[in-house]
Amino acid sequence: MPVELQAVSYAYGRNKPRILDQLTYTTPHGFTVLLGPNGAGKSTLLKLAAGVNQPTTGAVRLGRLSSTTREYRTKVAWMPQTITAMTGLTAREQVAYTGWLKGMNRASAWEAAATALDRVQMKDRADTKTKQLSGGQLRRIGVASALVHDARILLLDEPTAGMDPAQRRVFRDLILRLATDEVQVLMSTHDVADLAEEADHVTVLTDGRITFNGTTRDFLAHAPTQTPAGRQAEAAYTAISSEFTAPPAH
Numbered sequence: 001m002p003v004e005l006q007a008v009s010y011a012y013g014r015n016k017p018r019i020l021d022q023l024t025y026t027t028p029h030g031f032t033v034l035l036g037p038n039g040a041g042k043s044t045l046l047k048l049a050a051g052v053n054q055p056t057t058g059a060v061r062l063g064r065l066s067s068t069t070r071e072y073r074t075k076v077a078w079m080p081q082t083i084t085a086m087t088g089l090t091a092r093e094q095v096a097y098t099g100w101l102k103g104m105n106r107a108s109a110w111e112a113a114a115t116a117l118d119r120v121q122m123k124d125r126a127d128t129k130t131k132q133l134s135g136g137q138l139r140r141i142g143v144a145s146a147l148v149h150d151a152r153i154l155l156l157d158e159p160t161a162g163m164d165p166a167q168r169r170v171f172r173d174l175i176l177r178l179a180t181d182e183v184q185v186l187m188s189t190h191d192v193a194d195l196a197e198e199a200d201h202v203t204v205l206t207d208g209r210i211t212f213n214g215t216t217r218d219f220l221a222h223a224p225t226q227t228p229a230g231r232q233a234e235a236a237y238t239a240i241s242s243e244f245t246a247p248p249a250h
C-alpha cells in the first residue's frame, strides 16, 4: 500500500515560503530514487511522508491512516540525512531503542535489533558503542533502525552520502534487497549514476514540483541516443533538468 500525499503544501513556519505547494504524489511500487538539485524539497517531502512533519494544508495517508496517527508511524520508517550516535549505547541498543520508540516491547525490540543488524551486515559490531563507528557504519545503523520494526515503507534520505565507492556498492546491494512486493523503498540521492539505473522508478523533484515521475526505463529514454552505456542515468537527468529550466520557445 502506498503513501499518498494529497495536495500537500508545506512551509517551515508562518510567513515562510512554501517549499511544497499543492503537491500530489503517490509512492511507487518497489524501489524508487528521488532525485533533484540541492534545496528542491526532497528531505521535506520525505519528512512529510514519514509523518515527522505535518503538512500546512493537504493530507498524507497510508490507506485509511492519516500521518498524524501513531499507527501510521509504525508502518513507515524514515532514515534522516544525519544519524546521531547515542551516547553510551551500543549498536544493538540503539537499534532496539528505535524499535521500542515505534511501539515494540523490549524483548521483541532486542531480538529484532539483532536481525536488523544482520541484514545490514553489522552483526559483528552489535556490541560496539555507536560513538565509535565510522560514518558509513553509522549510516548502516540508520538503515537497521529503519528496518527494526518491519515497516512497509522505507524512506531513506541520502543514505549513501559521504560513502566511498566500495561502501556505496555494498549499500546499493543492500537497498536492492530491501525492496520487495510488500516493502516500498523511496530514497533520495545525488548518486544519479550509481542508483538510478538500478531503481524500478525515478521521481525528480525540482523547486518543489515533480518534473518527472515514471519507470526507470522511461527515465533512461530521456538520455540522448549516442549516450555511452553507464552514462545513461546522468544524461537522462541532465536532459530532464534542462527541459524544465529551458526558456519557453517563441
Ligand SMILES: Nc1ncnc2c1ncn2[C@@H]1O[C@H](COP(=O)(O)OP(=O)(O)OP(=O)(O)O)[C@@H](O)[C@H]1O
Binding pocket: 012, 019, 036, 037, 038, 039, 040, 041, 042, 043, 044, 045
Ligand atoms: N528546518 C528548516 N527551516 C527552514 N527552512 C528549511 C528547513 N529545512 C529546509 N529548509 C529549506 O527548505 C528548502 C528545501 O530543503 P530540503 O532539505 O527539503 O531540500 P533537499 O532537496 O533535500 O536538498 P539537499 O539535496 O540539499 O538535501 C530549502 O530552501 C531549505 O533551505
